[in-house]
Amino acid sequence: MAGNDRCLFCRIAAGEIPAKKIYEDDEIIAFHDINPQAPTHVLVVPRRHVATLDSMNEADAQLIGRLMLRAAQIARDQQLTSDGYRVVVNTGEAAGQTVFHIHFHLLGGRNFGWPPG
Ligand code: 5GP
Ligand code: ZN
Numbered sequence: 538m539a540g541n542d543r544c545l546f547c548r549i550a551a552g553e554i555p556a557k558k559i560y561e562d563d564e565i566i567a568f569h570d571i572n573p574q575a576p577t578h579v580l581v582v583p584r585r586h587v588a589t590l591d592s593m594n595e596a597d598a599q600l601i602g603r604l605m606l607r608a609a610q611i612a613r614d615q616q617l618t619s620d621g622y623r624v625v626v627n628t629g630e631a632a633g634q635t636v637f638h639i640h641f642h643l644l645g646g647r648n649f650g651w652p653p654g
Pocket of ligand 1: 633
């Protein structure tokens with residue numbers, strides 16, 4: 538599927554906007570959040586434009602699995618695993634989603650409260 542040329546994360550995936558990338562393959566990119574909410578805050582993003590988790594369906598099951606497993610691998614690479622980390626997918630405005638290209642937040646390096654704000 539073609540990228541959305543006005544979408545921020547499509548533009549980052551295309552290399553049109555710089556980001557501190559830490560992983561990329563033909564399907565997924567991961568880069569540091571510009572406004573980190575924890576000592577480690579990485580966004581794991583499919584290259585393909587999908588607006589939200591709610592836009593995904595059965596055909597996306599493997600992609601969702603690979604995004605989650607990639608977040609876990611990056612957590613290991615970033616030495617987050619022994620203390621623990623959190624993976625978050627804000628879905629919709631009330632949940633705090635501001636960029637409508639699906640992304641998994643990987644947060645680590647501090648303690649997190651529950652329930653989340
Ligand atoms: P959301 O609020 O949609 O769940 O998460 C969007 C995230 O994208 C936010 O944490 C925000 O800081 C991050 N973000 C917004 N613009 C940019 C940008 O230009 N570059 C990077 N690396 N992160 C961004
Ligand atoms: Zn996009």
